[in-house]
Amino acid sequence: MTNPQPLDRKPRVAIMGEFSAGKSTLSNLLLGRRILPEKVTATRLPPVWITEGEAPPERKALDGSLHPVSLEALEAVPLEETLFVQISCEAQVLEECDLIDFPGISDPNMPPEVWERMLEEVDCVLWCTHATQAWRQSEAAAWGLVPEMVRQRSLLLITRFDKLTTPLDKLRVQTRVARETEGQFVGVCPISLTQALDAEPESTAWETSGAQGFAAALEAIVTAARDGSTPAVQEPVPAAAAAGPAEHSAAAEPAAASQGTPQADSPQEVQPGRVMPRRVRPQGAKRTPRPDADLAALRRELLES
Numbered sequence: 001m002t003n004p005q006p007l008d009r010k011p012r013v014a015i016m017g018e019f020s021a022g023k024s025t026l027s028n029l030l031l032g033r034r035i036l037p038e039k040v041t042a043t044r045l046p047p048v049w050i051t052e053g054e055a056p057p058e059r060k061a062l063d064g065s066l067h068p069v070s071l072e073a074l075e076a077v078p079l080e081e082t083l084f085v086q087i088s089c090e091a092q093v094l095e096e097c098d099l100i101d102f103p104g105i106s107d108p109n110m111p112p113e114v115w116e117r118m119l120e121e122v123d124c125v126l127w128c129t130h131a132t133q134a135w136r137q138s139e140a141a142a143w144g145l146v147p148e149m150v151r152q153r154s155l156l157l158i159t160r161f162d163k164l165t166t167p168l169d170k171l172r173v174q175t176r177v178a179r180e181t182e183g184q185f186v187g188v189c190p191i192s193l194t195q196a197l198d199a200e201p202e203s204t205a206w207e208t209s210g211a212q213g214f215a216a217a218l219e220a221i222v223t224a225a226r227d228g229s230t231p232a233v234q235e236p237v238p239a240a241a242a243a244g245p246a247e248h249s250a251a252a253e254p255a256a257a258s259q260g261t262p263q264a265d266s267p268q269e270v271q272p273g274r275v276m277p278r279r280v281r282p283q284g285a286k287r288t289p290r291p292d293a294d295l296a297a298l299r300r301e302l303l304e305s
Helices: 023-031 071-076 137-143 167-180 193-198 204-208 211-227 245-250 293-304
Strands: 012-017 048-052 058-061 066-068 082-089 098-101 124-130 155-159 187-190
Touching: 012 023, 012 211, 023 098, 023 124, 023 155, 023 193, 124 137, 124 211, 155 167, 155 211, 167 187, 187 211, 193 204, 204 211
Parallel strands: 012 098, 012 124, 048 082, 124 155, 155 187
Antiparallel strands: 048 098, 058 066, 058 082
16 A cells, blocks of 8 residues: 655545435534535535635536536536536635535435545545444445545544434444444544534533544644644544533543554644634643443443444
């Protein structure tokens, strides 16, 4: 396997996952606003490449030609003839990376070639999986198409984590997903994206939504992609993500510890304040509380089962 090299451009971060896994909400969180008109549905769109700037939107055809498009008429873009649609806007995260919003995988109305042909443009992936049906076989099959070098700089987001009603359910899902995806992602991030959107910066709600840990992990993979290094995501995610303050200490061991995160001889450390979602602010490192003895024992039992 070829070692990653430093990039001479901004890293490209793909947002991927199945339909209704939270990809659009994640994009809103990262950009600070909705980039597409309300009436436009992602089910009929090719990949949307989002870059920094004020250039008018356009689409790139498979033959390499560029064509102007209207945001209000994106659903008329011919899928079979389009590589991607490019949209420019101003957002803090775009100062450090481009975002490529992929259509949902396993959509019977979407030929897989529409998104498969864009994989070669990607440096990192934020893969969204719905907490109540996390990491389905169709997701695992699609993830197998992603180049190994990209996997080394990718995160798995367990979205809608607040839909799991008990700390035990949260722990079981996170443990199972970490076990089934071991070695395939640099970190697993449970998160409630809607709670993150509603939370105030540096608040308890922001931290328990899972956004604080996700922000640090995102910064690590983008920095690693740019520098050609191996990301070292240090405790990127509290397992208490979206659990609420009262449940925080009951489910707080990071899933990344069971992930077998790849380590380089001199891994890239997180440097706060460079790549952040809308509400993230530079802050000192905070260690997540460890679980109590009962839940720690349960976690060991689940891992061994």
